Amino acid sequence: MAPSQLDATSPIRVGILGAGEVSQVVHLPTLAYLSQSYKVTAICDVSREAVAHAQAKFHIAFGCHDSAELCAREDVDLVVVASADEFHAIHAVQAADKGKHVLIEKPMTLTREDARLVEEARKRNGVHISVGYMRRYTSVWARFLDLVADSGPIQYAVVRDLGGPNSTFVSQSGTDPKYFTDIAPQDVEAKRSETQRIARTAPGKTRSKDARLHKIFRLLGSLGSHDLSCMRHVFGGLPKECRAAFASQSGDFIAAQFVYGQEGEDDFAVNYETGIHAIGLFDAFIEVFCRDRIVKIKYDTPYVKGLPITITVRENSGVDGRGFDEKVIRPTFVDAYTAEFLRLEKALRAGAKVTEEHPSDAVKDLDVFDMILDKL
Incomplete structure (x- = not known):
């Protein structure tokens, strides 16, 4: 699927997979501070209580418990994969196959086969996939x-x-x-x-x-x-x-x-x-x-x-x-997390391919x- 087309001036619309500690402590507050650059439009987690809490606290319009549902939404340009490490590849491929750009929390994957699937999804869909090595x-x-x-x-x-x-x-x-x-x-x-x-x-x-x-x-x-x-x-x-x-x-x-x-x-x-x-x-x-x-x-x-x-x-x-x-x-x-999202915004808006953070490097x-x- 063709990648999401980003509006030149509107905030990048973000869907977050995972409403656990790293999202609550790092990603959601950081994206809220960067409101001119990003807007979180959807959040997903296997815990219904976690989704409800994140929606209320961070004013997120849509919440769900099925990653495929979030990845298919038209109001999502970028999917942040902050789910359990075991699901990073599954969720990254789901998002890429729906034309979404992806930021994967580290580790990208824990097997070479999963890494290959992520890299193939990036190439197949022409999307930007980077890994959250924020340093x-x-x-x-x-x-x-x-x-x-x-x-x-x-x-x-x-x-x-x-x-x-x-x-x-x-x-x-x-x-x-x-x-x-x-x-x-x-x-x-x-x-x-x-x-x-x-x-x-x-x-x-x-x-x-x-x-x-x-x-x-x-x-x-x-x-x-x-x-x-x-x-x-x-x-x-x-x-x-x-x-x-x-x-x-x-x-x-x-x-x-x-x-x-x-x-x-x-x-x-x-x-x-x-x-x-x-x-x-x-x-x-x-x-x-x-x-x-x-x-x-x-x-x-x-x-x-x-x-x-x-x-x-x-x-x-x-x-x-x-x-x-x-x-x-x-x-x-x-x-470092703020710098990570600012650099990602610049890359996404310019259509840049930041090769050092591609899956082929992270593997x-x-x-x-x-x-x-x-x-x-």
Whole structure:
């Protein structure tokens, strides 16, 4: 089906699949702030109570419980897929086949076959499909990439994302989300069935019956995917190899060492670590060591608006090179999710194809998952 034709001046009409925490805390408030650019016209969830709550709180005219019904609506130009990870591919393909543009929350999919279906739907329908790796969309990220490129050959890097419980940050976000459990047995069974299908067809070792490996795989697909996507972006694609990996027995912490290197330059190590703990601390950064400069981008929790993403530059100074300068750069207070939607609006109105966020890029995260899992 031909893609939706966007009015040059009217807000882009949005249908949201999923009325859970991320929609209530992030997407719906952000789109409400961007009322000149977007208007949420429809919302869908398997919980009737969640739909009713979102409609009342965010003044959404239409609510339903069938994703196909939302995707078929004429008053929807863009579908935001914020449903359970298991349904991302199903919902993205449904939307694309109705000519809707699509923003998929991360992870795009958890199997290569699902990723292939999403990419084929994008090509078949000529729609824009991007993945919600919001950190890539910010002006701060672009500044960081420029600084790294300008700093000479990389010698070493650290990629970290260790997070406390989301509830700590969400409870202080001012968004007051509500949680509902009125899910019909057939919907519970549908999710269980999709979870089992993914377990049978997921990459590498996750096809085993080891529950710990499945938990590690799902952690990589959730919290870990943000950082692995950024890692690929800043260091030039997939690593040459994963030299070693470790996961705690609980499956809550993962560490890995990757090897990167450009032609004509020495290889360098990227130490990656991610995990979930019980302390109210969000510790996420990428730090790149070059010969005369260290560049670090640091993220705070995305659930509280206005917390800036910063870049710290440390380097030698003075005519003899024995001095030391440290500079903190804060280009903007615009949060990553707002930047994501503003960039998406620009791309949709211009008919641009932002290749770095296409499904064909996002599926490469599964290759990195494979590298880690194969070393466990």
